[in-house]
Amino acid sequence: MTPRLRAALAATATAALLSACATTGTTTPANKPAKSETPAKPPRAGLDPSARPDAFPSTYAPLPSRTTAIRGATVLTATGQEIPNGVVVMSGGKILVVGGADTAIPADAEVVDGSGKWITPGIIDSHSHLGVYPSPSVPAKSDGNEATDPNTAYVWAEHSLWPQDPGFNRARAGGVTTLQILPGSANLFGGRSVAVRNVPSVTMQGMKFPGAPYGVKMACGENPKRVYGGKGRTPSTAMGNVAGYRRAWIDAADYARKWDDYRAKSEKGEKADAPKRDLTLDTLAGVLRGEILVQNHCYRADEMAVMIDVAKEFGYRITMFHHASEAYKAGALLAKEDICFATWADWQGFKMESLDGIEANAAIAYKAGACTVIHSDDETMTQRLNQEAALAMAAGNRIGFGITRAEAISWITANPAKAMGIADQTGSLVPGKRADVVIWSGDPFSTYSLAERVFLDGAVVYDRKDPRYQPKSDFELGTPGAGAFHQ
Amino acid sequence: MKRALFAFAALIAASPAAAETVAIVNARIEIGNGTPTLPSGTVVLKDGRIAAVGAGVSAPAGARVIDAKGGVVTPGLVFPSTNLSASEIGGVRSTRDDNSGSLSAGFDISYSFNPASAMIPLARQTGVTTAVVTPTLGGGGGGHAHDGWEGDGRDDFAGGDTHGLPNLFAGQAATITLADGRDQLLKSKVAVVLDLGEDGARAAGGSRGADLVLIRAALEDARLYARNRAAFARGETRELGLSRIDLEALVPVVEGRTPLLLRVHRASDIRQALRLAREEKLKIILEGAEEGWLVADELAAAGVPVILDSQASLPSQFEALGSRLDNAARLQRAGVQIAIMGSRDFNNLRQARLNAGLAVAYGLPREAAIASVTSVPAKIWGLTSTGSLETGKEADVVLWNGDPLETTSWPVAVFIDGVEQPQSTRAFELRDRYARPNASGYPPAYSH
Numbered sequence: 001m002t003p004r005l006r007a008a009l010a011a012t013a014t015a016a017l018l019s020a021c022a023t024t025g026t027t028t029p030a031n032k033p034a035k036s037e038t039p040a041k042p043p044r045a046g047l048d049p050s051a052r053p054d055a056f057p058s059t060y061a062p063l064p065s066r067t068t069a070i071r072g073a074t075v076l077t078a079t080g081q082e083i084p085n086g087v088v089v090m091s092g093g094k095i096l097v098v099g100g101a102d103t104a105i106p107a108d109a110e111v112v113d114g115s116g117k118w119i120t121p122g123i124i125d126s127h128s129h130l131g132v133y134p135s136p137s138v139p140a141k142s143d144g145n146e147a148t149d150p151n152t153a154y155v156w157a158e159h160s161l162w163p164q165d166p167g168f169n170r171a172r173a174g175g176v177t178t179l180q181i182l183p184g185s186a187n188l189f190g191g192r193s194v195a196v197r198n199v200p201s202v203t204m205q206g207m208k209f210p211g212a213p214y215g216v217k218m219a220c221g222e223n224p225k226r227v228y229g230g231k232g233r234t235p236s237t238a239m240g241n242v243a244g245y246r247r248a249w250i251d252a253a254d255y256a257r258k259w260d261d262y263r264a265k266s267e268k269g270e271k272a273d274a275p276k277r278d279l280t281l282d283t284l285a286g287v288l289r290g291e292i293l294v295q296n297h298c299y300r301a302d303e304m305a306v307m308i309d310v311a312k313e314f315g316y317r318i319t320m321f322h323h324a325s326e327a328y329k330a331g332a333l334l335a336k337e338d339i340c341f342a343t344w345a346d347w348q349g350f351k352m353e354s355l356d357g358i359e360a361n362a363a364i365a366y367k368a369g370a371c372t373v374i375h376s377d378d379e380t381m382t383q384r385l386n387q388e389a390a391l392a393m394a395a396g397n398r399i400g401f402g403i404t405r406a407e408a409i410s411w412i413t414a415n416p417a418k419a420m421g422i423a424d425q426t427g428s429l430v431p432g433k434r435a436d437v438v439i440w441s442g443d444p445f446s447t448y449s450l451a452e453r454v455f456l457d458g459a460v461v462y463d464r465k466d467p468r469y470q471p472k473s474d475f476e477l478g479t480p481g482a483g484a485f486h487q
Numbered sequence: 488m489k490r491a492l493f494a495f496a497a498l499i500a501a502s503p504a505a506a507e508t509v510a511i512v513n514a515r516i517e518i519g520n521g522t523p524t525l526p527s528g529t530v531v532l533k534d535g536r537i538a539a540v541g542a543g544v545s546a547p548a549g550a551r552v553i554d555a556k557g558g559v560v561t562p563g564l565v566f567p568s569t570n571l572s573a574s575e576i577g578g579v580r581s582t583r584d585d586n587s588g589s590l591s592a593g594f595d596i597s598y599s600f601n602p603a604s605a606m607i608p609l610a611r612q613t614g615v616t617t618a619v620v621t622p623t624l625g626g627g628g629g630g631h632a633h634d635g636w637e638g639d640g641r642d643d644f645a646g647g648d649t650h651g652l653p654n655l656f657a658g659q660a661a662t663i664t665l666a667d668g669r670d671q672l673l674k675s676k677v678a679v680v681l682d683l684g685e686d687g688a689r690a691a692g693g694s695r696g697a698d699l700v701l702i703r704a705a706l707e708d709a710r711l712y713a714r715n716r717a718a719f720a721r722g723e724t725r726e727l728g729l730s731r732i733d734l735e736a737l738v739p740v741v742e743g744r745t746p747l748l749l750r751v752h753r754a755s756d757i758r759q760a761l762r763l764a765r766e767e768k769l770k771i772i773l774e775g776a777e778e779g780w781l782v783a784d785e786l787a788a789a790g791v792p793v794i795l796d797s798q799a800s801l802p803s804q805f806e807a808l809g810s811r812l813d814n815a816a817r818l819q820r821a822g823v824q825i826a827i828m829g830s831r832d833f834n835n836l837r838q839a840r841l842n843a844g845l846a847v848a849y850g851l852p853r854e855a856a857i858a859s860v861t862s863v864p865a866k867i868w869g870l871t872s873t874g875s876l877e878t879g880k881e882a883d884v885v886l887w888n889g890d891p892l893e894t895t896s897w898p899v900a901v902f903i904d905g906v907e908q909p910q911s912t913r914a915f916e917l918r919d920r921y922a923r924p925n926a927s928g929y930p931p932a933y934s935h
Contacts, residue, residue: 135801136808170800222578328921329931346837348914349606351578358914364922380798387841390894398897399922447844447894476802480754480781480809485800487813487849 043274058208062457073114078413078428082406090435093457122177122436126416127375134165145184154279155191174383175438175451190217213421220298249314252284293319299353301329320419325357331368340371340419345391363396390445506535506905510546514555519562519861519875532882535905563616563883567826567864573599593732594658597675608912613837622658666903709737746770753806754778778809783821792824797846816850826864844892
């Protein structure tokens, strides 16, 4: 018997077994529905995608905090302002007020002297694999790519996330307060992303950003065709990639229509059978409904333009292009379509689709009006996203763009927040937002500056000078150096 | 002159532009050898050499005078371990010549160089004037693994670039100049490169216990071979573990004339490396050494220099659990010679100077940080005529618009052997094509 024949027979046997179960279930007299026009029962819990859209709910709770005022520092608000000798007051986990030296400070506030220091919003890394590709890098913990099918929109990165990844602690010491954890780039649809608050937690749910929208990772270009072409499967070409996206959206639209029809009938009291829930199509239908944000890995300008057309064909929006080495060739297009792009300052030339990456990429597209984000995609760079933004800014200023720190800080704070759908809560120092704040030892666009104290929802989550606020993951206990990355 | 080392190379090299006399005035001067910064002074380049450096130096008659306007002058940066010139695009196998599928110690990376590589101008434009090109076992070796391009075992690189089993030794390193229009090779066979630890264990069939035994056996074979070349040729020696080519490459190593560059991470493996060097009477250089701070005194006592990436802060592997950001500062304080590198890969060479800045933030004295990217790597690799702004040294000089260890600075002018280097790169041409809106109505392809 050939392997293929064996597999076919096995599949047939499985199908027969399944249908036998179904038959048994429906022929039991006691379970037989009455022959009437009464509506079918609603699906059981778990079989209706809208019944529990938040099936793995966040249990994140802010850490204890007190009213705190920082004064005397240079404040970058990420709304375009640089305030010398400024005041930032946090109370009840929120930003209370941000202003100049004469800003009133509540009587009960702990006052922090920020002289000579700088203050920014907490850094947001919109492209991270912390927790899903954790340290140490060993196959047993390599959980970032379900590289078994070109469309794995059914997987959720949060189910791979290991909260003990020491990388979260290092990122926090670099001022990172929020991250978007993405599944990898092997597939046309890699699965759902999850936004996390960067706090130590035993569970994923304890880090999950409450109410943040999901994203779906899509990947253009070389990775999907290499992975599947290498297995002798589709896609093996760029055109195969695009056909794969389009087929998936056709299925998703059909699935969404079936559920819509079912709901319409149910509401009118007509008999209707609930469609079978499909985890892949749940995610894609969520995109078509505008509830799930498309986070699209795409390097080349021409490929971004094709992806924009695919989005228009099926009526969805692309929220952000990731990596986007050629954003500088498509700045006006990105601006017109209101699509953010995330990139590095100078990683380039490591594969053909990044060959045209240049240092001024971010700055040129920014000047063309595009929503600019600097991301890491890396457990080391995420610790110094401020410096990566500085490099990108400097590359623009080298050709006379005159980009200020007050502008560039938004590339790693307000803009990634926008691209993750959480800008109403974090990413800028605006009264009422979450008090996610970093005190830097100096200009955050300097190699010599370090995050000294990091606040998340107004609570101190990292203090470079106080070992009580230098958390270690369980993994780090008892290792050489015991996770001592502080000075 | 560097080129004079190789008559054949000199024959095929394009003739260099004549070195003019240049005086860079009104500059902050980083000597590069650990001595204090000169807040303001002049550097004179003449006949390809540094003719004078100091606060009271005046520009010679007829010299081209460059006003630094308070900018900073440093020696050209020396990159201590890279695949520059031997690898073009990481993800395109056909452009990679930095490792061997067949040879071991005998692999000679100097045959891989492509002086026309677009990466040379890019690296030079970041202030690098000299580099040491080192092979790796099987294509890895410390580059950032992002987006699965490095062949790092992540699933999304399935069908990637692995090509046969790695070998015990990675091969022989070479030093290059980044001077424009010249043969790049300064010297081949400057070291034999070897990965210890997890990579070495894998190469040896699965464990450190096999790796070190095989390495010692290979060294012993090389000694036997060196004593009995004629007998070996007649087939009258016992069977030797490596090919004649590989044994030949190891002869200068066992004779203590050429160093062994050992990539090593865990403290216990560093101790093994020190013991190997002591017992086999080898000259060694370490690369990696994330847990070096745990054995800093032993490294200092043995006089073994270390090439490190000061960004290493994560327990990225089980052999690097003790990685910490003040490794560089602690090693330097203990008296170890440290050279700071960025990623090994060409497109991140700039990271070296920023890593030096990071090391300063974590306690390394500023002058030591400058030295760690100039004179120390030069000294480690025996490049005695470059790496510092001292009279008589080759005029490898960079003028920066600000602090060279800062993200917001860039080189204004780069001199190699006193010749100002062109600043153009393919990346800059792309930049300039797209940097400003094009009102002509024609596509950007018509812009230049």
